[in-house]
Amino acid sequence: MSQDRIAFIGAGNMATSLIGGLLATGRTPDSITAADPDPAQLTRVGELGIMTTQDNAKAVADAAVVVLAVKPQVVRTVVADLADRLNAAQLLLSIAAGVPVGAITRWAGAPLGVVRCMPNTPALFGAGMAAMFANEYVTPQQRAYATGIAEAVGDVVWVDTEAEIDAVTAVSGSGPAYFFYLMEAMIAAGIDLGLDPETARRLTLQTARGAALMAIQSDATPAQLRRNVTSPGGTTEAALNIFESNGLAATIRDALVAAARRSQELAVELGSPQPAATTRRKKME
Ligand SMILES: NC(=O)c1ccc[n+]([C@@H]2O[C@H](COP(=O)([O-])OP(=O)(O)OC[C@H]3O[C@@H](n4cnc5c(N)ncnc54)[C@H](OP(=O)(O)O)[C@@H]3O)[C@@H](O)[C@H]2O)c1
Incomplete structure (x- = not known):
């Protein structure tokens, strides 16, 4: 068996993005195979030069x-x-949101090495944040392999317990939507203050990019960076005082707790012995 071949089951958006990232970071197209029932998806991903089936x-x-x-x-x-095609030397790397490792090994019917990866949407632009959890059968070499795959489209952290994946889902998995929400609100407020929509959009998005770059590249914490740009009696302080008095930090905490709780519920539903659709139908009865 080649030690170096990667098979993608499902050739949709995430797979295409990962394959693009792997090719851009030096992997040869003939070491990648993608499988998908949809011929149109295979044609699209096949344009990257990889093998398809x-x-x-x-x-x-x-x-x-x-x-x-x-x-x-x-x-x-x-x-x-x-199940009967997989062997113990193969690593299963699942990027499917909410599907527990234990369910995957149960469905495989064998003690396989499984890594559960929670990526996020910016991976589609090479700026993803993924967290990974490995079961006890995953070797150090396979961990390194999994890291390399996720790093092709962004940054990667490993967590020690699978329960942490719920917190990861609440922070980085669902996180892009929170920032989009903030952007929407800032654009709307800018328009209310008299800016034309395109100007409000450009000001907001470039400010988000700049703030993210500063927070990533600076040694200072976000709290220190915020203090650095908040002069006593100034405009930023006037705005932040409203955030504080309206309890925005507590609202954000409640929101992430709700996301983590929903992630736990989905894991139970998706990992149940019955198909998820059946489980959902039964609950409604
Ligand atoms: N996109 C994201 O930003 C994101 C973020 C975090 C996690 N994820 C996870 O990544 C996974 C893939 O997401 P995606 O956005 O790439 O989905 P997607 O674009 O729908 O891709 C999934 C692909 O799998 C194909 N497929 C369906 N049944 C199959 C089968 N039996 N064997 C092989 N392929 C099959 C689908 O074909 P058909 O279209 O014909 O059904 C589709 O082409 C999901 O589990 C999601 O939870 C995605």
């Missing part, structure tokens, strides 16, 4: 790493169908 079993045949890049509800069927 509609047959998942064929794709995993000599792969060192099998990336599960299908929708969460499909993981169960995909893994169960591949």
